[in-house]
Amino acid sequence: MHPYLIPLLTFAAAAAVFTITPGLDTAMTLRTATTSGWKAGLAAVVGICVGLGIWGLAAAFGLTALLAASETAFTVVKWAGALYLAWLGIGLILHPRASLGTAETVPVHDDARAAFRRGLLTNLLNPKVGIFYMTFMPQFIPPHVNVKEFSLLLTAIQAILSFSWLALLVALTVPLGRFLSSPVVVRRMDRLTGGIFIAFSLKLALSRRA
Template structure:
């Protein structure tokens, strides 16, 4: 058996548990897919996974050590993320949609781009993701390996798991499309997701580096 196989499988198992645990990424994916369609849902998933990849890349090259070492850097990114989530949440609560976008006449491409940006920014503005990579991944890096290369490999595994799970959630919304396109359901989904975003905003604002 390859000596690195066990650390990789162990990491994949642990990362899978984190991936399927409902959280902000899950809420954003489901809300986007149900209210804007599967294309926008997949765009949000790609943005989320790209954000994970960027944080993983930063961790591999030690950039996120700045967040762990500097209270100021951590606080700046933390509050930027908290304010962004609060802005998204308040917007969904005060201005929920009543259709899948037809009333707003939003082009599909524009809607997909907006979903991609939301997914990307939500992760990039969450310093806890960077801290997670800095504290979680090293536990699975065996001795006598190229740390950067192995870290990038673990990042790729995490991103692949996240993409697979979130994309599956998008696919599962398709059979429910007629029910989910109801004006009442869309409105409630927006307000529920907005409340979740506000909760995560508060959680992020109150978070500490440790």
């Protein structure tokens, strides 16, 4: 057995548990897929995974050590993320959509770009993701390996797991499309998701580095 297989499998198992645990990424994916369609849902998933990849790259090259060492840096990123989530949540509560359709003057690909941007920013503006990579991944890096390369490999595993799970959630919304397209359901979904985003905003704002 390859000496690096066990730490890789162990990391994959642990990362899978974190991935399927409902959280902000899950809420973002389900809301986007149910209100804007599967293409926008997948775009949000890609944005989320790109955000994870960027944090993984930063961790591999030691950049996120700044967040762990500097209270100021952590606080700036934390509040930026909290305010962004609060802005999204308040917008969903005050201005929920009435249907899954989009205005004829708005191209469909604009929805996909917006969904990708939301997924990306949601992860990039959450310093806890960076701290997670800095504190969690090193536990699975065996001695006498190239730390950067192995960290990037673990990041790739995490991104693949996240994409697979979130893409599955998007696919599961398709059979429920008729029910989820109801104006009442869409408005309630938006407001519920808005409340979840605000809750995560408060959680992030009250979080500490430890």
